[in-house]
Amino acid sequence: MSYLFKSSVLCLTLLMCVTSCKNENKQDKEVEVPELIIDDEPMSPIEAIEKAYNKETFLSNEAIELDIVISFGGKERLDAxxxxxTNSTQGKIELKDGTFIYYDNDKVFHSPDLKNEKAVRFDAYTWMYFLLFPDKLSDQGTIWSELETAELNGKTYNKQGLTFEANTGDAPDDWYVVYSDPETHMLDYVAYIVTVNKSTEAAEADPHAIGYSNFKTIDGVPFAHNWEFYEWTKDGGLGKVIGEAAIKDIKFVTPDANTFKVPEGFIEK
Structure with a gap:
């Protein structure tokens, strides 16, 4: 047998051996590789918004205080x-005329000489909800629609509808449509109806939207210091501006035993 032939046979044998070993190793790997487990689930759109607003830091504080002036049609509606x-279970509104509104969960109390007594439950809860909205998106009883995209003011947004389970809060028939930036997840606009003191049909005949702007970070948490209120329709989007709000002196505070204590003689509404 020639040297060249022996070399060829040897090379062929080695090649077959290597190939066989590779195939065995490949089969072993296919059998032995463990199932891939992903620990971190992707964030939902609501979780992304809550993270953008640093909800965890917000809730690590006990209470928040601010000054706000709200106007509609050029007339001052509220200065307080x-x-x-921060868990929104108790609140106090001190109006500039010296009267007060308190709420404790579902109970509302007001000064005997409060001027706008008919709107006391509206004032007790609605402005709070607009202020704390980014941190209340996953409250108990919230129902969210599927995420979709929508054009508003020439910009593409993530859009989701919010409704509520029966007996949730003071006005479970309210609904909201949330427009969030797909990159920053911040809320630019929220359309809504408010059914306090009116029927659902009447509220749906006159829906509005609130626009959030002039964000400033307070102790790690972003807050919109300006709001604009708009006419709004599902098909037409934003209409004309009908109101505005200016907020200042936002700060986290530690309440004492008397902060939310309702004074004697106050009227429960």
Whole structure:
């Protein structure tokens, strides 16, 4: 047998051996590789918004205080100092005329000489909800629609509808449509109806939207210091501006035993 032939046979044998070993190793790997487990689930759109607003830091504080002036049609609607627990279970509104509104969960109390007594439950809860909205998206009883995209003011947004389970809060028939930036997840606009003191049909005949702007970070948490209120329709989007709000002196505070204590003689509404 020639040297060349022996070499060829040897090379062929080695090649077959290597190939066989590779195939065995490949089969072993296919059998032995463990199932891939992903620990971190992707964030939902609501979780992304809550993260953008640093909800965890917000809730690590006990209460928030701010001054706000709200106007509609060029007329001042409300000028007050507001104080709320960050879990929103208690609140106090001190109006500039010296009258007060308190709420404790579902109970509302007001000064005997409060001027706008008919709107007391509206004032107790609605402004708080607009202020704390980014941190209340996953409250108990919230129902969210599937995420979709929508054009508003020439910009593409993530859009989701929010409704509520029966007996949730003071007005479970309210609904909201949330427009969030797909990159930053911040809320630019929220359309809504408010059914306090009116029927659902009447509220749906006159829906509005709120636009959030002039964000400033307070102790790690972003807050919109300006709001604009708009006419709004599902098909037409934003209409004309009908109101505005200016907020200042936002700060986290630690309430004492008397902060949310309702004074004697106050009227429960």
């Amino acid at each position: 100092k507001m104080t709320y627990l």
